Amino acid sequence: MTSVPLTAGHVPDAHDPHATSTGLDNKKIAIWAFIGSECMLFASLISTYLIYKGRSKVGPFPHETWTDPSTGHKFGAILNIPVTSASTFVLLMSSLAMVLALAAVQNKNIPKRTTSERILGSSQLWLLATAALGITFLGFQAYEFTSFVHEGLSIRTNLFGSSFFTLTGFHGAHVTAGVIWLLTLFAIDRKRGLGPRDEVNVDIAALYWHFVDVVWIAIFTLVYLIK
Amino acid sequence: MATIAATPAHAHESHAHPTGFMSWMSTVDHKRIGTLYLFTALFFFLLGGLEAEIIRMQLQGPNGTLVSAETYNQLFTMHGTTMIFLAIMPLSAAFFNYLIPLQIGARDVAFPRLNAFSYWVYVLGGIFINLSWLLHAAPDGGWFGYAPLTTRAYSPGMNIDFWVLGLQILGVSSLAAGFNFITTIINMRAPGMNLMRMPMFTWAAFVVQFLIVLAFPVITIALVFLMFDRFFGTNFYTTAAGADPLLWQHLFWIFGHPEVYILILPAFGLVSDVLPAHTRKPIFGYPVMVFSLILIAFLGFGVWAHHMFAVGMGPIADTVFGLTTMLIAIPTGVKIFNWIATMHGGSIRFTTACLFCIALVAFFTIGGLSGVMHASPPADLQQTDTYFIVAHFHYVLFGGSMMGLFAGVYHYFPKITGRLLSERIGKWHFWLTAIGMNLTFFPMHMSGLLGMPRRIYRYDAGQGWDGFNLASSIGAYILAVGTLFLVWNIIKSLRSGTRAGNDPWGSPTLEWAIPSPPPEYNFARIPTVTSRYPLWDMKQPALTSEVPHSHRGDKEMEVAVGGKTVGHPHPGPAAQSTRVSESEMHIETETYTPAQVGIVLPDPTVKPFFVALGMVIMLGSPLFMHEAQIREIAGNAAGHRTAMTMFWIFVLGGAALMVGSLYNWLLTPLESDHH
Numbered sequence: 001m002t003s004v005p006l007t008a009g010h011v012p013d014a015h016d017p018h019a020t021s022t023g024l025d026n027k028k029i030a031i032w033a034f035i036g037s038e039c040m041l042f043a044s045l046i047s048t049y050l051i052y053k054g055r056s057k058v059g060p061f062p063h064e065t066w067t068d069p070s071t072g073h074k075f076g077a078i079l080n081i082p083v084t085s086a087s088t089f090v091l092l093m094s095s096l097a098m099v100l101a102l103a104a105v106q107n108k109n110i111p112k113r114t115t116s117e118r119i120l121g122s123s124q125l126w127l128l129a130t131a132a133l134g135i136t137f138l139g140f141q142a143y144e145f146t147s148f149v150h151e152g153l154s155i156r157t158n159l160f161g162s163s164f165f166t167l168t169g170f171h172g173a174h175v176t177a178g179v180i181w182l183l184t185l186f187a188i189d190r191k192r193g194l195g196p197r198d199e200v201n202v203d204i205a206a207l208y209w210h211f212v213d214v215v216w217i218a219i220f221t222l223v224y225l226i227k
Numbered sequence: 228m229a230t231i232a233a234t235p236a237h238a239h240e241s242h243a244h245p246t247g248f249m250s251w252m253s254t255v256d257h258k259r260i261g262t263l264y265l266f267t268a269l270f271f272f273l274l275g276g277l278e279a280e281i282i283r284m285q286l287q288g289p290n291g292t293l294v295s296a297e298t299y300n301q302l303f304t305m306h307g308t309t310m311i312f313l314a315i316m317p318l319s320a321a322f323f324n325y326l327i328p329l330q331i332g333a334r335d336v337a338f339p340r341l342n343a344f345s346y347w348v349y350v351l352g353g354i355f356i357n358l359s360w361l362l363h364a365a366p367d368g369g370w371f372g373y374a375p376l377t378t379r380a381y382s383p384g385m386n387i388d389f390w391v392l393g394l395q396i397l398g399v400s401s402l403a404a405g406f407n408f409i410t411t412i413i414n415m416r417a418p419g420m421n422l423m424r425m426p427m428f429t430w431a432a433f434v435v436q437f438l439i440v441l442a443f444p445v446i447t448i449a450l451v452f453l454m455f456d457r458f459f460g461t462n463f464y465t466t467a468a469g470a471d472p473l474l475w476q477h478l479f480w481i482f483g484h485p486e487v488y489i490l491i492l493p494a495f496g497l498v499s500d501v502l503p504a505h506t507r508k509p510i511f512g513y514p515v516m517v518f519s520l521i522l523i524a525f526l527g528f529g530v531w532a533h534h535m536f537a538v539g540m541g542p543i544a545d546t547v548f549g550l551t552t553m554l555i556a557i558p559t560g561v562k563i564f565n566w567i568a569t570m571h572g573g574s575i576r577f578t579t580a581c582l583f584c585i586a587l588v589a590f591f592t593i594g595g596l597s598g599v600m601h602a603s604p605p606a607d608l609q610q611t612d613t614y615f616i617v618a619h620f621h622y623v624l625f626g627g628s629m630m631g632l633f634a635g636v637y638h639y640f641p642k643i644t645g646r647l648l649s650e651r652i653g654k655w656h657f658w659l660t661a662i663g664m665n666l667t668f669f670p671m672h673m674s675g676l677l678g679m680p681r682r683i684y685r686y687d688a689g690q691g692w693d694g695f696n697l698a699s700s701i702g703a704y705i706l707a708v709g710t711l712f713l714v715w716n717i718i719k720s721l722r723s724g725t726r727a728g729n730d731p732w733g734s735p736t737l738e739w740a741i742p743s744p745p746p747e748y749n750f751a752r753i754p755t756v757t758s759r760y761p762l763w764d765m766k767q768p769a770l771t772s773e774v775p776h777s778h779r780g781d782k783e784m785e786v787a788v789g790g791k792t793v794g795h796p797h798p799g800p801a802a803q804s805t806r807v808s809e810s811e812m813h814i815e816t817e818t819y820t821p822a823q824v825g826i827v828l829p830d831p832t833v834k835p836f837f838v839a840l841g842m843v844i845m846l847g848s849p850l851f852m853h854e855a856q857i858r859e860i861a862g863n864a865a866g867h868r869t870a871m872t873m874f875w876i877f878v879l880g881g882a883a884l885m886v887g888s889l890y891n892w893l894l895t896p897l898e899s900d901h902h
């Protein structure tokens with residue numbers, strides 16, 4: 001028999017957030033570092049778009065009409081601000097739904113009495129709603145992309161096309177990843193129920209989702225609204 | 228659970244330390260991953276060195292005939308790419324992995340499986356880029372891959388495809404590791420290990436992770452643009468469509484200059500920890516050393532255009548970037564002086580590790596001085612694109628980064644393997660390297676100032692460069708011999724090196740308080756840290772008695788930071804004993820199985836490997852797309868279809884493997900619950 005004369009003292013438990021130096025869960029710190037990194041990613045994309053604004057040799061253009069000198073074909077301004085305002089609103093609403101989803105997970109164990117409390121407290125409902133709004137946004141984007149291509153703007157057409165599709169495409173890919181993440185949480189919630197101990201997992205998904213939303217606000221302002 | 232008395236029955240089979248091939252494939256232990264990084268990076272260091280030797284053979288005399296111009300381009304591109312991304316960065320990563328958890332008193336990194344993932348992405352990415360040699364299509368656009376030169380119009384072959392895809396793969400590895408280490412350092416420190424008690428290496432590593440997570444996204448985007456241009460016909464770098472020919476240069480150097488600090492700061496950190504151990508003196512001016520690291524990192528983001536003085540940015544931009552560049556030499560100089568002050572009056576033991584530290588201080592200074600010379604735009608216009616620049620960056624990279632990393636290898640090898648490297652062979656390695664390095668790179672200052680351009684594969688005789696080139700080549704051969712001594716030393720030590728024991732150097736930081744090699748769980752009992760140099764407090768209190776944040780000096784530090792309590796409050800100076808009480812800091816000399824000490828470790832898993840494999844297959848698949856385009860242009864419809872089919876098989880197969888393994892990983896708990 002080996003006897004180890006050690007006093008166990010303080011053995012940090014990885015699952016106990018209070019064992020960490022800051023008291024925050026590791027995942028929370030990592031997601032903030034990740035978001036910082038993503039800021040640089042989108043900053044590079046957005047700056048390139050802005051640097052290339054007005055440098056395209058041929059149309060179509062975002063805010064101005066253009067007539068192709070060789071064919072005489074007249075192209076309208078490409079960006080459809082009313083439609084994109086609608087999709088922006090949808091994405092903003094998804095952030096609201098995300099807040100409610102997180103709150104519902106956090107308050108899982110509080111008894112719900114009224115119908116409205118039960119609705120507000122349904123994490124499944126709000127996770128699904130967030131994902132659905134995200135999918136709606138992606139639907140708008142798919143519509144936007146296809147209609148641009150029909151109007152004669154592809155990713156190859158000019159600098160505007162290259163930088164616009166790459167920027168918004170990157171954002172769309174982020175939304176897609178977020179939707180998959182949310183649907184995964186929804187599936188777990190259905191299978192075994194998300195409780196307060198899963199809070200951090202929903203929390204980081206929410207941080208990511210809000211970040212992607214904020215990036216869209218920047219894109220909407222800089223690309224669509226400012227002429 | 229006060230006392231743990233475990234019977235062998237508790238130490239069940241699965242916790243015996245396995246050593247087979249699969250145990251390495253599935254390890255999530257930061258120490259084993261660090262070891263993997265170390266040996267893989269040393270392998271790539273030899274490979275990059277071989278490429279350099281061929282370059283020097285070609286340039287040894289005028290009109291060299293050893294290799295063709297095409298091969299020469301591939302050699303210098305792969306040499307630079309290999310040394311930067313596959314040798315120096317991963318060597319630093321080896322030390323991040325091995326040392327950060329040990330130095331801060333943690334059981335592992337924050338995300339052990341993510342750590343394994345980073346390693347596998349790195350190896351597979353390195354293999355991917357080097358596969359290009361088999362197709363005689365190694366990247367040939369220089370390590371900075373300037374677009375438009377690297378767009379399809381000017382570089383039609385697969386060479387740049389390998390480079391553009393490979394670098395994106397390697398970026399994922401660095402980024403994942405960056406998030407992991409930031410979290411580890413912020414959140415996993417032992418009780419009492421406040422930020423101003425962290426060992427200098429951990430500080431340097433911390434700063435470098437911020438540089439990585441902020442700089443790598445920028446090159447990722449630059450590479451994505453290039454990839455889209457090459458594969459999908461976008462116009463980011465097509466000047467005919469109105470593209471800015473400087474877009475790439477800006478994006479690349481916004482990454483590129485922070486990158487050079489990513490390469491040097493880990494070496495700075497190593498030296499700042501190794502030097503005190505061998506001079507028996509605490510680092511001089513610890514807080515200033517920390518703040519200069521942070522300042523260098525900040526300024527490092529504001530100097531990128533000093534690589535672009537020759538493109539004609541105009542007097543204002545030139546002046547601003549010239550000034551910021553000169554400014555950055557100040558915090559860098561501060562570090563040099565602090566190392567010298569650390570040595571001053573110390574009882575220096577000239578071990579190999581110490582010699583490499585001193586070499587860093589000397590050689591890096593030479594590189595820093597030439598850097599300040601071409602920080603001045605008019606001077607740079609004479610020097611840019613000549614061998615003078617090659618001399619500069621080899622003094623900072625070889626004379627700086629590599630010397631520091633070698634110091635780290637000699638100092639930490641006994642911790643990692645339990646066996647000392649031979650000092651006798653080490654001295655051979657050191658002196659041949661020091662002499663070879665200077666003989667190789669110093670003459671390049673002269674050939675450069677005499678007008679010899681970079682990246683030429685042959686030159687005519689009689690331009691005044693012949694002698695300098697011969698000297699450089701002889702130096703390179705000496706370096707090669709020196710490196711063989713390192714290889715010999717490592718093999719010999721692994722076989723029959725002297726046992727090191729806990730602390731062969733009498734070092735002050737936590738990693739030396741546990742056995743060498745450390746047990747799987749690192750610390751049986753997480754120490755409570757009361758000082759910046761806890762082991763000296765216990766063993767050699769005289770060395771630290773005057774130092775703030777050492778056991779005794781903390782009182783003074785409390786005054787220094789305006790009465791704010793730093794760390795654990797101490798009894799009044801009179802009551803301070805020179806020995807730290809056993810309950811706070813302690814030394815562990817026995818190695819147990821984790822079960823004996825009641826520690827649950829993460830389960831080994833191959834899932835991170837498969838996620839990495841899937842990702843690399845997916846990201847590498849556009850190679851087939853290019854092949855398909857070539858066949859389409861050649862009118863080979865069937866061949867086009869085959870290549871596109873291959874492309875889709877690889878993309879979808881890789882993605883399926885990646886996503887499937889990722890879900891499997893994320894839905895499996897880190898540790899099995901059977902306890």
Ligand code: HEM
Nearest residue numbers: 487490491533534552556595598599601602611620623624
């Ligand atoms: C005192 C600090 C430093 C200053 C003032 C400085 C300045 C410069 C300048 C102005 C250039 C551009 C020269 C040209 O292309 O015409 C340059 C190039 C370079 N520097 Fe430094 N540098 C410093 C430190 C470092 C460090 C620490 C590293 C790496 C560890 C480094 C690596 C490089 C590399 C790799 C290049 C060449 C890039 C290329 O063209 O391939 N430098 N440096």
Ligand SMILES: [Cu+2]
Nearest residue numbers: 484487533534
């Ligand atoms: Cu630079």
